[in-house]
Amino acid sequence: SAVISQKPSRDICQRxxxxxxxxxxxxxxxxxxxxxxxxxxxxxLIATANQxxxxxxxxxxxxxxxPISRPNLTFSTLTVSNMSPEDSSIYLCSVGTGGYxxxxxGPGTRLTVT
Amino acid sequence: GENVEQHPSTLSVQExxxxxxxCTYSDSAxxxxxxxxxxxxxxxxxxxxxxxxxxxxxxxxxAVTLNKTAKHFSLHITETxxxxxxxYFCAASRRINKFYFGSGxxxxxxx
Numbered sequence: 001s002a003v004i005s006q007k008p009s010r011d012i013c014q015r016x017x018x019x020x021x022x023x024x025x026x027x028x029x030x031x032x033x034x035x036x037x038x039x040x041x042x043x044x045l046i047a048t049a050n051q052x053x054x055x056x057x058x059x060x061x062x063x064x065x066x067p068i069s070r071p072n073l074t075f076s077t078l079t080v081s082n083m084s085p086e087d088s089s090i091y092l093c094s095v096g097t098g099g100y101x102x103x104x105x106g107p108g109t110r111l112t113v114t
Numbered sequence: 115g116e117n118v119e120q121h122p123s124t125l126s127v128q129e130x131x132x133x134x135x136x137c138t139y140s141d142s143a144x145x146x147x148x149x150x151x152x153x154x155x156x157x158x159x160x161x162x163x164x165x166x167x168x169x170x171x172x173x174x175x176x177a178v179t180l181n182k183t184a185k186h187f188s189l190h191i192t193e194t195x196x197x198x199x200x201x202y203f204c205a206a207s208r209r210i211n212k213f214y215f216g217s218g219x220x221x222x223x224x225x
Contacts, residue, residue, distance in 0.1 A: 001160070031210060042203060042215045043158070056211075092157055101146040101210045105157035 002027050002095050004106035012112045013083055020079045021109045023093035028073035031096030033103065034066070038089045046091075049076040083113045116141040118206050120216025127194050128224050135219045137204035138186040144206040147180060147187045148213075152201045162189070194223045 003026040013019050023032065032049040046066055047055040055068035070076045080087055090110050094103045117140040127133050137147075145166035150158035164171045164178045164187065171178050175194075180187040191198055204216040 004157075033211070042217050043213075044215075045213065048211045096210050101207055102148070102160060102163065103210075103213065104160060105150070107157045110155075 001102075001104045002029060002097055004093065004095060004104060006091075006093060006106040006109050008109060009107065010110040010112075012114060015084050015113055017083055018079055018081045019083065019111060020077050021091050021093075021111075023076045023078070023106055025074045025095050027097075029095040029097055030073070031103075032070060032076045033094045033096070034068060034076070034078045035092040035094060035105075036089045037092060037108070043092065046078070049078075080111065083111075085113045087111065088113045116144060116206055116208075116212075116214040118204060118214045118216045120204050120219060122219060123217065124220045124222070126222045126224065129194060129196060131194055133191045133194050133198070133221055133223075135189045135202055135204070135221070136186060137188070137206070137216050138184075139206040139214070140185065141206070141208065142182075142185065143208045144214075146207045147178070148205050148207075149176075149178060149189050150203045150205070152203065152218075154200075158203060191221075194221075196223050196225050199223045 005024045007022045034046040035043045045058050046061045047057040049068050049070040051070045067079045090108045092108045094105045120137045148163035151161045152158045164180050175192050177190045202219045205213045207213045
């Protein structure tokens with residue numbers, strides 16, 4: 001499995017501001033994903049980050065609110081824009097390492113919006 | 115789309131006992147079923163998975179069974195230890211970029 005790091009690990013932000021979360025992998029991976037986990041809840045896929053092309057967003061998530069970059073095969077960023085308290089969640093990146101379907105998750109970024 | 119239901123939502127067992135968590139899925143085309151363990155303050159960790167061409171898979175104290183006909187799969191943990199305490203998530207998928215997660219089971223192993 002890959003070693004995945006995320007920055008920042010946690011942050012407290014004011015409403016109306018934006019936060020960019022970084023995801024770094026120690027090896028090249030084909031697939032990178034961004035999930036949201038609201039307090040005490042399950043995981044919801046936000047988008048698939050495609051290298052060299054635009055991200056593919058799931059229903060209910062839009063690029064203006066969650067712009068994603070994927071400049072190479074080891075790095076991706078997720079920006080949470082114009083934040084509101086409802087955006088308070090854990091944001092997780094995951095990677096598919098080219099095996100069957102396995103996904104491995106990073107440690108998460110704990111975001112609180114006040 | 116796929117719908118994954120997970121039960122129970124909380125499970126409390128005595129150390130040394132077994133724990134069983136069950137999930138059902140709706141899409142008969144789903145063919146990959148991973149289980150994740152999430153400890154407090156950490157990301158989910160893949161602990162075991164099973165593919166639709168296999169009925170059972172075991173790794174030391176944990177095992178997963180799959181019943182394709184009934185569309186359900188289960189996680190079995192034997193000889194539970196306090197460090198098994200965590201939230202466990204099941205998921206179902208039929209393609210790599212779309213996992214459907216269950217709602218999670220909080221397992222508490224009492225010493």
